[in-house]
Amino acid sequence: MNDQNDSNEPGQGGPNPWIKSMMVWGGIFVALMLAVSLFNGGQQQAGNTIRYSDFRDKVAAGQVEEVQIAPDRITGVLKDKEPFVTVPVASDTELTGLLEQNSVTYSGAPREEMSLFGAILLQTLPFLLILGIAFFALRQVQKGGGAGGAMGFGKSKAKMLTEKQGKVTFADVAGIDEAREELEEIVEFLKDPSRFSKLGGQIPKGALLVGSPGTGKTLLARAIAGEAGVPFFTISGSDFVEMFVGVGASRVRDMFEQAKKNAPCIVFIDEIDAVGRSRGGGLGNSNDEREQTLNQLLVEMDGFEANEGIIIIAATNRPDVLDPALLRPGRFDRQVVVPIPDIEGREKILDVHMKKVPLAPDVNPRTIARGTPGFSGADLANLVNEAALLAARRNKRLVAMREFEDAKDKVMMGSERRSMVMTDDEKKMTAYHEAGHALVSLNEEASDPIHKATIIPRGRALGMVMRLPERDNYSYHRDKMHANLAVAMGGRVAEEIIFGHDKVSSGASSDIQYATNLARNMVTKWGMSDKLGPLQYEEQQEGYLGMGQTSRTMGSAETNKLIDSEIRKLVDDAHKRATDVLQGQEDKLHVLALAMLEYETLTGKEIDELMETGKLERPDEPSGPVARPVGGSSIPKAGKRFGGSDEGAPAGA
Known part of the structure; x- marks a missing residue:
């Protein structure tokens, strides 16, 4: 991206601003050096400077042929x-006698005075420097100073997008x-405005x-810009916002002035x-910088x-925080919603990003798209990059x-942390x-089908059950919310049944938080409480001084x-549903x-197979296809050591 400045672009009618600044400061430096040379010029004489005592010794030794004596120097x-x-040395009154004794020819010389021109220049140079700096600053103010100049506070920081950036x-x-x-229509209007104006249509303002982020x-x-x-x-x-009141408004004016010079144009x-x-x-003065x-x-x-x-x-x-005057027709005529892509959209996005990656024959974008519901375009780009x-x-x-x-798995659940070391009790x-989460699900x-369950620590969790919907969901029903509440309670209930009330860990903290938030939304926002009815009891509001949002x-x-x-009743019911399931299927x-x-x-699939047959087949194991019964009271040793708990407990669903 290149800054737009018609008068300062190289080859656009003027030298580069950086070169101009260097020339100005170079001139000031030369002037200072000239003043120093004029001031010291009279004192700089040809010859070696020696100490006065050495000079007397040389006279006494007969090494001096001729001298000129001035009040301020001897040459x-x-x-x-x-x-x-x-x-x-002024106190030395015997110098002439010493010179006569050693047959040294000597003569007097006047004090060297600075020339009239040098004296005038030395006196006026500070004033010339002050006038020059003031003139330079005034000129910068008159022409705006440029966005990066010393006086360019009010210049717009808008940049022009060029093809150099791709x-x-x-x-x-x-x-x-x-x-x-919807945006293609704007591009067509810019390319052929007569096609729309002959029917009375006007270009959108x-x-x-x-x-959402990443869409x-x-x-x-x-x-x-490319089309x-x-x-x-x-x-x-944020480029408009400064701590000086009025600077943002000045930048807005300058941005539109630049745009008018290049109309028709687009400002993003x-x-x-x-x-x-x-x-x-x-809470402060309404006439502040941002307003x-x-x-x-x-x-x-x-x-x-x-x-x-x-x-x-x-x-x-964040369209909910924008000023209504900004959203009215005549300003933003169109509000274009850029949604999270559906399965068809995800497949197309994957095709775009996979063009840059050498793929194996077994890669199927449709399968990946089906397994990534809720992923934005940025998430899918990150997924392809992580795979590469x-x-x-x-x-x-x-x-x-x-x-x-x-x-x-890495994007959804976090990176594996196999370096952690857990005790057998913690792993159990x-x-x-x-x-417990998986069985209740x-x-x-x-409930959504289980995608994967693991006890390998990932991200901030010591274990995880990942569920994925079979299709894209745009709304949630009451029965699914109750199912999610029960699944969230499944881990806590399993600990209570197997280890007892006193051995329940803090690992269900995220489950409890999720269940509480879901139940609160059901009651206060979605009208799913029979006693309270279909009314809204909670609203979002701006936090203190506009920092974040709070619920009231x-x-x-x-x-x-x-x-x-x-x-409390919703969460307790979910706890009871999970308890009934796990007590009835403890085996x-x-x-x-x-x-x-x-x-x-x-x-x-392996969990489904295990629940149906009590056996688990894994053809890819080194020993070949096996049908291994799993069960009993003994605890098999895990293949690798991992786990320890900064989180303090097993993680939730």
Whole structure:
């Protein structure tokens, strides 16, 4: 990206600003050196400078041929024709006698005075330097100073996107077809405005891209830049914000002035919520820097002066905090939602990123897309990159399906921490905790299928049961929420049944937190409490001084007490459902836990097979296909030592 400055671009009618600054400071340095030379010029004489005592010794030794005596110096020539200079001592009144005794020719010389020109220059040089610096600063202020100049506080930091950074087109954007189509229309309008204007249509003033982080909002903006063929300025919302009041508004004005000179053009403001938050929400003076900047942006987008040919495209993942005046038609005419891609979109996104990776024949993007529900475009790009890094670490020439599966586990569950060392008791508790989650999930019809269960520490968890939906979900039903609550309680209940009340660990902390939050949302937001009815009892609000969001429960003291009672009832019911399942199938709980202790990681298919037959077949083991019964009261030794607990307990679901 290149800064736009018509008068300062190399080859654009003027020298480079950096070269101009170097020339100015070089001139000041030369002037200073000239002044020093003029000041010291009269004192710098040809010849070696010697001490006065050495000079007297040389006279006494007959080595001096001739001297000239001035009030401030003595110069002369030795017998060997070498010149010298020394500084006299005023109290030495016997020098002339010493010179006559040794037949040295001597004469007087006047004090050397500075020339009239040098004296005038020496007196006026400080004033000339002050005037020169003041003139330079005034000139910088008059022309704006440039975004990086000393006086460039009010200059816009918008940069023009060029093809040097790698051209991106709509062909590189996949999985968000509806959003792309709406923005393609803007590009077509810029290329052929008459096609729309002859029917009375007007070009949109702005488009707001709304979506979760990583869904491709900035990538869409870069694709517009690559397709439109018009100047494309990009800036972040935080670039407007300064601690000096008025600087942000000045930068907004300067940005639109640059855009007018290059119209028709597109201006992309990333993370506009940094400057576009609702006004009047703070505790301080409402006329602060951010609100002044927002007011200027509103006027420039749709005020008395029309900015024809300037299209503003902005991106945010916090549309709820934006000022309503910013979202009205005439400013942001379109709000384009950039969603999390569905399975078809994920497959297309994977195809785009896999073009850069050498793939093995067994790689199937459809299978990977089916196993990554909820992944954004950035998550999928990271998945492909992790798979490529794993293949390189394993010294492979191609990236196979195994690398993609391992990369998926790493992204979803975190990296394995096999260096941790756990005691047998800790491993046993972790195995029963995760087996409890898995067994309750198998007995809840509305629960998602199990993808993988492991007691290998990953990320911040000492064990994990990962469940994946069979298809993309856009809403959740009451029965699925109750199932999720029961599954969350499964680990805690398994510990209570197997180890007793006094040996229950803190490993269910994340499960309890998840269950409490889900139950609170069911009661206060989603109207799933029969006693409280379909009413909202909780709302989001900005935190102190706009920092983050907090929840506020609405209602009387009796209502809040009833809310707490209903939340407790939901969690207690889930605890009872999990208890009924695990007490009724305690033998299967032992089988599953002991299998996890032996194999450490089980897939969903292996867990299903184990629950149906009591046996587990693994054809890829070194001894060949086996049908190994798992069960009994003994605890098999795990193949590798791992685990110790900074977390203090086995982890949750």
